[in-house]
Structure formats: structure tokens, C-alpha cells
Amino acid sequence: MNLTVAEENYIKSIYKLQDGNDVVSTNAIAYELATKPASVTDMAKKLKEKKLIDYEKYQGISLTAEGRKIALQIVRRHRLWECFLVDKLGFSWDEVHEIAEELEHVRSEKLISRLSAFLGDPTSDPHGDPIPDAQGRISKSQPLVSLDKATARRLEVAGVSDQSSALLEFLNAKGIHLGTHLDIIERYEFDNSVEVKIRNQPAFTLSEQVSKNIMVKSL
Amino acid sequence: MNLTVAEENYIKSIYKLQDGNDVVSTNAIAYELATKPASVTDMAKKLKEKKLIDYEKYQGISLTAEGRKIALQIVRRHRLWECFLVDKLGFSWDEVHEIAEELEHVRSEKLISRLSAFLGDPTSDPHGDPIPDAQGRISKSQPLVSLDKATARRLEVAGVSDQSSALLEFLNAKGIHLGTHLDIIERYEFDNSVEVKIRNQPAFTLSEQVSKNIMVKSL
DNA sequence: AATATTATTTAGACAAATCTAAATAAAATA
DNA sequence: TATTTTATTTAGATTTGTCTAAATAATATT
Structure with missing residues (x-):
């Protein structure tokens, strides 16, 4: 599955907003991505076509199993890069999000697995958020x-x-x-x-x- | 100057091909970027508009001082990432080009200066090619x-x-x-x-x- | 339930980056 | 020099991702 940066960003936002099992609204995604609802509807059709989301007109959006898998990969990449930026390059936790936002779209399985190993296969990022493993498994127990x-x-x-x-x-x-x-x-x-x-x-x-x-x- | 990835790739190719002081042909750029001459002409007009290249119909293309400055930044980013991939992540020199090709477009002054410091401010990449410094100065004397x-x-x-x-x-x-x-x-x-x-x-x-x-x- | 409000979708447009096919300019060759 | 070949540009189309404005559906309110 070869996704554009835009598609990856939509998948990531939907994952972030979906949280529980509920569907996500068009407007919520538009707000999250600082775009317009009409654009979200457009993209929803494409992602449905690719079987990454379940979507029916006016019924909200939710990730399919495949979509969730991809979302977890993106989250993994993002959080690993955040670790790198903080642990290795000495950034503070509040500076790294934007840069990781770009780095996360560099797609190379090998790059990410080696980066993870280089960082000592961390299980949470500098904000304490869990890092999914290569199989998309996320360590539970995120304490309140x-x-x-x-x-x-x-x-x-x-x-x-x-x-x-x-x-x-x-x-x-x-x-x-x-x-x-x-x-x-x-x-x-x-x-x-x-x-x-x-x-x-x-x-x-x-x-x-x-x-x-x-x-x-x-x- | 905010450039798209496509624009950066054109600038980089022109820099690579220009080498001496000669102008670069439309076809040479098209070949280098695996695209079509017509696309190069289109982009040439845009880059001329942005004052990054000198271009007159049928007269070939060359970088302006500003264009060259940007090219050197891109080369710097590319080669620093290659160092990172080889020195820190254990890639072999022949695997890193494609990945660095993507990483080089992540634009953050701070990221690059810190990456450089992290790597010990190297002056040449794993292929022996010189790495321009933050001011675009390139260490001369590239031995044959x-x-x-x-x-x-x-x-x-x-x-x-x-x-x-x-x-x-x-x-x-x-x-x-x-x-x-x-x-x-x-x-x-x-x-x-x-x-x-x-x-x-x-x-x-x-x-x-x-x-x-x-x-x-x-x- | 009727109406107003909010959410969502559609229709049509646009910019970026590309393409193909045709036209034109430059260069090479006879 | 005339002609052929090659290089380059133009014109017009396409794809992706976006937008605005208008239409429609869902939800909330009276």
C-alpha cells in the first residue's frame, strides 16, 4: 500500500480521533488537519476506495483493520523520531513534534527498524506516549x-x-x-x-x- | 524561500549537472530526474520566476547565486543523513542514497545543525564527497x-x-x-x-x- | 411537528506537477 | 546551403489535493 503524505496524515488523524471505537466526524478531521470539511469528504472517498476506512455518507469515518495497521506504523515512526530528536540531538520535548511530523513520512522499513534498535527499542516517546512495535502492538497500561x-x-x-x-x-x-x-x-x-x-x-x-x-x- | 520537494529536486539536479560554469540542457535535467523535457521547461519558468535559475528559451539553465546557496543546503542535508545512516544505523554506503533522498527534504535549520554536531561535523560523506558547511562552503581539494x-x-x-x-x-x-x-x-x-x-x-x-x-x- | 441550526456533501474551480502530441528552434549532416 | 535530426517549447489534458458556494441531510430547538 503506497500512500501519499496527505493520505498518511488523514489516516493518522482518524486514528488519533477515533480513540475508542466510535466513528469520527468529518468536521473533527477537518479541524484536526486545519483543512475544510469538503476536503475531508473528498479524501474519505479515496481512502474508502483503498479500503483503509469504513465510510458511508453522513455516517462518520472509522479505520478498517488495514487502516489501523498503517496508522500504527505512522505513529511508530513519529514517536521513534521524537525519541531520536530528544535523546540523541538534545531537543526539548516541546520542539520535536513538528520535525517528527515530517520525518514520519520517510518510508523505509529498514530505516525504522534500525532507528528503533539504535535508540534501544524504546516503548514510549519523550511525552510518555507508547510506541507501537514493528507489528503494531502497543504496550497497554497508560497510567492516568x-x-x-x-x-x-x-x-x-x-x-x-x-x-x-x-x-x-x-x-x-x-x-x-x-x-x-x-x-x-x-x-x-x-x-x-x-x-x-x-x-x-x-x-x-x-x-x-x-x-x-x-x-x-x-x- | 519556501520550496516544494519537486523544486528542491530540480535545484539539486541542476547543481549536480552544472558542475563547471556551463549551462545545463533541458534534456540533461529530464534524464537526471527521470521526467520529460516538457516538464523541465515548465519548472524552469517557475524557478526563473523565483530567481533561483537563469533561463532564457533554448539557452539552457544555470543556477543563480541564490539557487546555488539552496542547492548547497540540500547537498549538505543529503550527505549528513548519509553519514548518519552509515555511521549510526549501520547501513552500507550503497543502501543510503534513496533514503537520504527523502530525508534531505525535511527542512529545519536546527535539525541539520544538531545532526551535524551529533555526527562530529563531518566534512565528507560515506562516498568521500564533501559536505558543505552551514554557510555553504565546501572543503576544496577533492582528490582525484x-x-x-x-x-x-x-x-x-x-x-x-x-x-x-x-x-x-x-x-x-x-x-x-x-x-x-x-x-x-x-x-x-x-x-x-x-x-x-x-x-x-x-x-x-x-x-x-x-x-x-x-x-x-x-x- | 415545524423550524432553525449545524454538519456534511456535491458541484465546480484552482494550483502544482506532470504528461502527450504537435510545433518550432537549433544543430548536425549531406 | 538545404535538409535532416535532435532539442526544446507550446498547447492542452490529467491527477492530486485543495477550495468556495450552494444544496442537502441530520440534529437541535421552539
Whole structure:
């Protein structure tokens, strides 16, 4: 299966958004890829043709087994390159995403297997996210972390450790629920506050008190 | 200057073929890039627009100073990645070209400067070809090598060590002159013969006796 | 349930990079 | 020099990935 960079990016986004077993919406993919819904529909037809996604008009999109396999390969490449950039070239974890975004599309089985060996076959990347092995197997048990300690930048809310109604009300008002996807925009050291963003909404800031109590997992 | 991969590949080819100061023909570029002359003409117009090449209809193509600067950056990236693949990942010199061909298009100043440092700022790649520094300066003095010992695959004939008329006649008959570009197709260990190819011509084999006396430099 | 809103798709267009076939220019040859 | 051959360019088409604007479907609201 020979995919273009654009196709790989769609597969990767769908994988990232699909998370559970649910289908992914056209709009969600468009937002993720900073493109337009119409473009997503176009690409969906192509990827369906290639049997990498299941897609019926208006019914959302989900990866086929084959699509998932490819997604895992891309994720593997991305995360291995992130390891390389941090461990070998001394980048900090927040600089590597964009570069890995390009490196991940260099397709060579041999390159990736040797890179992995060179890095000591790591099982998680600098953000703590698991690296699928060559067969696409992903090491389970990704422990939940509180939002104030999370290293990944794309997170999903997986729980709240403080169940006080004040907090829950606050979160509710902010639109934060179980399963909500958050992007970390910035962390402020002086007060450990964190600026986050929910898809399609303006960014806002959470105090350490709040972020301590939001349990998240990385996407 | 933000270039597409296609544009970068054209710039690189023109640089490779321009070598001296002469202009490069449309057909030569088409052959080098395994594309059609009409496509080269199309791209020539775009690159002229961007002031990366000098081009007038039917007059051939040459890089501007700016174009040359970019070409040297691409060559630098390519050769550094080749070093990485050989020195760090244990590839053999003949496997790395294609992979480096992809890696070279990942553009990040910081990535390349750090990669270079990681490799010990090498000044030549695994084929012995010089690596331009960050400012595009290339270490001079590329010593001529006899064809039987050359490690690069794309060579230019730079001299003949045995001036016997028999050899010169033979070379002449084969179409090998000073400045002729040769591609190494295959080396045969059993008799140290080498199969070479001149642009637009069928490949042919040279015995060790002959190749010993042809001095070449890599392109 | 009717209506309004939001999500998605379609239709038609565009830019990049390529191609083929035909036209033209330059070079080589008779 | 006239003619043939080769090199190059043009014209028009194609593919990929994208877009806008309009149409349609699904969902939410009154």
C-alpha cells in the first residue's frame, strides 16, 4: 500500500480521533488537519476506495483493520523520531513534534527498524506516549496523570480526582467533561497555571488547583 | 524561500549537472530526474520566476547565486543523513542514497545543525564527497581517484593516468572524454571490472586495466 | 411537528506537477 | 546551403489535493 503524505496524515488523524471505537466526524478531521470539511469528504472517498476506512455518507469515518495497521506504523515512526530528536540531538520535548511530523513520512522499513534498535527499542516517546512495535502492538497500561503533570500536549479528560460539586460545576461551565479533548497551549511556571483549548473554542486558563484534579491521558 | 520537494529536486539536479560554469540542457535535467523535457521547461519558468535559475528559451539553465546557496543546503542535508545512516544505523554506503533522498527534504535549520554536531561535523560523506558547511562552503581539494577505486556512483572523468594512444583510442570509441559523466551500474568482484553508463547510451563494461587508468571525481 | 441550526456533501474551480502530441528552434549532416 | 535530426517549447489534458458556494441531510430547538 503506497500512500501519499496527505493520505498518511488523514489516516493518522482518524486514528488519533477515533480513540475508542466510535466513528469520527468529518468536521473533527477537518479541524484536526486545519483543512475544510469538503476536503475531508473528498479524501474519505479515496481512502474508502483503498479500503483503509469504513465510510458511508453522513455516517462518520472509522479505520478498517488495514487502516489501523498503517496508522500504527505512522505513529511508530513519529514517536521513534521524537525519541531520536530528544535523546540523541538534545531537543526539548516541546520542539520535536513538528520535525517528527515530517520525518514520519520517510518510508523505509529498514530505516525504522534500525532507528528503533539504535535508540534501544524504546516503548514510549519523550511525552510518555507508547510506541507501537514493528507489528503494531502497543504496550497497554497508560497510567492516568493529573493535568498539571501531563507532558503530552493533546489530552483527553479521563476523570476528576476531586469530586466536589464546585469543581464539577466549574468544569461543566468551561465545557470540560469526561472524554473532552484538550490541547495544552502554554504552561506558566510562576503559578503553575495552564492555558488549554477545546476544539472550536477560545483558549482559557486553569489554575494549578483545578488542573491538579483533572486526570488525563495523552492522545 | 519556501520550496516544494519537486523544486528542491530540480535545484539539486541542476547543481549536480552544472558542475563547471556551463549551462545545463533541458534534456540533461529530464534524464537526471527521470521526467520529460516538457516538464523541465515548465519548472524552469517557475524557478526563473523565483530567481533561483537563469533561463532564457533554448539557452539552457544555470543556477543563480541564490539557487546555488539552496542547492548547497540540500547537498549538505543529503550527505549528513548519509553519514548518519552509515555511521549510526549501520547501513552500507550503497543502501543510503534513496533514503537520504527523502530525508534531505525535511527542512529545519536546527535539525541539520544538531545532526551535524551529533555526527562530529563531518566534512565528507560515506562516498568521500564533501559536505558543505552551514554557510555553504565546501572543503576544496577533492582528490582525484581512479575509476576502479571510486566509491561514488556518479562520476566525472577528470583525467587519464596512462596516456597510451591505445587507451585513448579505446576511450574515444566508447565516448569517454574529459568531463564525461559516468554512472556506475555494477562492480564485478571476480575480475574487478565495472559496468558504467553514459547518459542516453546503453551501459557497457570496463576491465580493471582500463578503469585503473581513468581518473574521476564524484559529482 | 415545524423550524432553525449545524454538519456534511456535491458541484465546480484552482494550483502544482506532470504528461502527450504537435510545433518550432537549433544543430548536425549531406 | 538545404535538409535532416535532435532539442526544446507550446498547447492542452490529467491527477492530486485543495477550495468556495450552494444544496442537502441530520440534529437541535421552539
